Amino acid sequence: MRWSRTLIPTLKEDPADAEVVSHKLMVRAGLMRKLASGAYTYMPLGFRALNKALQIVREEMDNAGAIEILMPAVHPAELWEKTGRLAELGDTMMHIYDRQNRHFVLGPTHEEIVTDLVSREVKSYKQLPLNLYQIQTKFRDEIRPRFGVLRTREFIMKDAYSFDVDAEGLEKSYQAMYDAYCKIMERCGLKYIVVEAESGAMGGDVSAEFMVPCSAGEDLLATCTQCDYAANMERTQPAPLPEAQAEEKPLTEKATPGARTIEQVCEFLKAKPKKLVKTIIYKAGDETIAALVRGDHEVNEAKLARLLGCEIETADAEAIEKATGAPVGFAGPVGLGIKIIADQGVLSVRNFVTGANKADTHYLNVNLGRDFKPARIADIRFAVEGDNCHKCGAALHIQRGIEIGHVFKLGTKYSKKLGADYLDENGQTHPAIMGCYGIGINRIIAAAIEMSHDDKGIIWPAGIAPYQVEVIPLNLDMPEIIELADKVYAELDDAGLEVLMDDRDERPGVKFNDADLIGLPVRVVVGKKAMAQGGVEMKLRGEPGPQLISPENVIEEVKKRLES
RNA sequence: CGGGGUGUGGCGCAGUUUGGUAGCGCGCUUGAAUGGGGUUCAAGAGGUCGGAGGUUCGAAUCCUCUCACCCCGACCA
Numbered sequence: 001m002r003w004s005r006t007l008i009p010t011l012k013e014d015p016a017d018a019e020v021v022s023h024k025l026m027v028r029a030g031l032m033r034k035l036a037s038g039a040y041t042y043m044p045l046g047f048r049a050l051n052k053a054l055q056i057v058r059e060e061m062d063n064a065g066a067i068e069i070l071m072p073a074v075h076p077a078e079l080w081e082k083t084g085r086l087a088e089l090g091d092t093m094m095h096i097y098d099r100q101n102r103h104f105v106l107g108p109t110h111e112e113i114v115t116d117l118v119s120r121e122v123k124s125y126k127q128l129p130l131n132l133y134q135i136q137t138k139f140r141d142e143i144r145p146r147f148g149v150l151r152t153r154e155f156i157m158k159d160a161y162s163f164d165v166d167a168e169g170l171e172k173s174y175q176a177m178y179d180a181y182c183k184i185m186e187r188c189g190l191k192y193i194v195v196e197a198e199s200g201a202m203g204g205d206v207s208a209e210f211m212v213p214c215s216a217g218e219d220l221l222a223t224c225t226q227c228d229y230a231a232n233m234e235r236t237q238p239a240p241l242p243e244a245q246a247e248e249k250p251l252t253e254k255a256t257p258g259a260r261t262i263e264q265v266c267e268f269l270k271a272k273p274k275k276l277v278k279t280i281i282y283k284a285g286d287e288t289i290a291a292l293v294r295g296d297h298e299v300n301e302a303k304l305a306r307l308l309g310c311e312i313e314t315a316d317a318e319a320i321e322k323a324t325g326a327p328v329g330f331a332g333p334v335g336l337g338i339k340i341i342a343d344q345g346v347l348s349v350r351n352f353v354t355g356a357n358k359a360d361t362h363y364l365n366v367n368l369g370r371d372f373k374p375a376r377i378a379d380i381r382f383a384v385e386g387d388n389c390h391k392c393g394a395a396l397h398i399q400r401g402i403e404i405g406h407v408f409k410l411g412t413k414y415s416k417k418l419g420a421d422y423l424d425e426n427g428q429t430h431p432a433i434m435g436c437y438g439i440g441i442n443r444i445i446a447a448a449i450e451m452s453h454d455d456k457g458i459i460w461p462a463g464i465a466p467y468q469v470e471v472i473p474l475n476l477d478m479p480e481i482i483e484l485a486d487k488v489y490a491e492l493d494d495a496g497l498e499v500l501m502d503d504r505d506e507r508p509g510v511k512f513n514d515a516d517l518i519g520l521p522v523r524v525v526v527g528k529k530a531m532a533q534g535g536v537e538m539k540l541r542g543e544p545g546p547q548l549i550s551p552e553n554v555i556e557e558v559k560k561r562l563e564s
Numbered sequence: 565c566g567g568g569g570u571g572u573g574g575c576g577c578a579g580u581u582u583g584g585u586a587g588c589g590c591g592c593u594u595g596a597a598u599g600g601g602g603u604u605c606a607a608g609a610g611g612u613c614g615g616a617g618g619u620u621c622g623a624a625u626c627c628u629c630u631c632a633c634c635c636c637g638a639c640c641a
């Protein structure tokens with residue numbers, strides 16, 4: 001492709017509305033433009049990169065035995081009612097109504113649709129296992145789209161759904177997808193970490209996320225510095241903290257006027273947050289309960305909900321006052337008449353500070369066991385930097401990451417509700433055992449750029465670069481240069497390489513800077529300097545210094561470099 | 565949805581405090597010079613100052629409402 005014939009509008013300055021590098025560079029390098037918050041047009045270069053990633057995903061899915069289909073983006077709302085997810089995910093779905101006011105949603109994911117299909121078409125164990133996948137645009141009414149293409153309202157996803165006769169089959173299907181995902185990440189040039197994850201609204205209890213570690217990521221993940229433990233922070237289990245051994249001091253009431261938050265109390269008492277224990281009141285089903293964590297920790301509501309076996313939400317001011325008899329900010333476990341769940345970390349402090357269930361008052365020297373007895377002591381907090389691995393005891397490292405893919409073992413949640421049953425050899429009916437496997441194509445591009453760029457621009461991993469080679473003719477006033485550049489371009493093209501030639505009548509500096517910006521892996525410069533020595537220059541993006549090569553060897557040399 | 569911020573030519577911004585009819589850089593067009601890391605000179609094109617209403621002789625500027633976008637939070641496969 002010739003630059004002059006396509007559309008690559010590069011920008012010298014960062015767009016004002018971009019925060020993260022990938023967003024800035026995708027706009028500056030002319031990959032995409034924003035239409036509205038969370039909705040982007042992919043221009044030629046961006047679309048090519050997207051297609052590269054997509055093709056890799058498709059090939060690996062096919063290799064893993066998954067079968068491609070295409071489902072609609074428009075779904076009747078009824079189908080979502082059947083599984084209860086219309087209520088559960090309703091606000092994250094885009095709702096549309098047809099002219100007869102029938103209710104439809106734009107698909108945020110396709111478990112319902114594919115399961116409905118399979119329930120109709122698959123009747124026998126002989127048809128299983130089956131793994132159906134599609135590559136399609138998903139719609140989610142995100143509360144806050146952000147970070148360019150990392151969180152959008154419309155995005156391309158590859159989603160696969162496996163159906164098996166038993167747990168053993170599911171394990172195989174799951175493993176095949178897991179392995180395929182590893183290959184995809186590698187082929188896309190992404191460094192990645194696989195972490196244990198929270199299944200959330202998908203259901204099921206085993207899931208793993210494929211994360212690309214980088215500062216722009218929205219997720220926090222913990223990895224063990226010694227063993228192979230890695231988990232999303234939502235799921236990370238810290239090693240239990242050692243129990244405190246200090247001598248118990250007498251319980252004391254202390255006036256703390258106006259000090260409600262941990263910061264305020266610490267300031268007032270000149271104490272460290274870890275010497276405090278905070279009491280958070282939750283509505284758990286019909287019950288109101290109190291969760292206790294150390295002042296420097298945070299309650300992990302997913303863990304708490306799982307422990308209690310029901311959905312929870314933080315209580316409102318009214319409920320808190322009713323439960324504690326005190327205004328918000330002074331709740332404490334001593335004398336509290338509701339069920340108390342204490343985090344294990346609370347055991348690591350003695351003589352701590354808590355609210356006194358009385359306005360403007362805290363207790364000093366509170367001790368678990370002596371002053372109150374929790375119904376349960378469990379892990380209900382988020383891990384923090386400084387925590388240790390619960391498997392091997394070594395330090396945990398916490399970092400940010402971009403979630404590229406997520407694989408789930410779903411079990412029978414959907415197949416039961418939607419009647420995806422099969423008959424076994426004995427004519428017995430069973431629900432199919434399902435797994436689902438998603439990967440965000442757009443995020444592959446953004447993550448690759450986050451991971452691989454410098455102050456000049458993008459440095460594409462070869463696997464997903466929009467073109468493999470950029471040919472830059474300089475000194476366009478010399479016909480022999482144009483002739484040689486055309487020849488090199490044609491030969492590379494004929495050799496099956498993807499070539500972009502910057503044929504614009506621009507100054508060298510402009511072309512070099514744009515070449516660095518768009519970041520294609522190999523750059524071939526045809527100019528009078530090299531020509532005087534009978535050659536052309538070749539350089540890898542991200543590596544210094546071009547080297548002179550003979551025009552006859554261009555194809556061979558380019559190929560060699562692309563493979564390295 | 566709560567808090568904060570920003571909307572001025574294609575892009576990035578100044579001007580708003582103190583009202584007087586719009587400016588800078590980049591980009592774009594034409595011409596000339598230049599020609600290996602965003603070159604220079606000259607001449608141009610291009611703006612309902614996000615939108616609506618109001619105050620005023622006069623509004624980018626003041627007031628009211630509204631829309632969009634960004635950030636933090638809540639929320640979220």
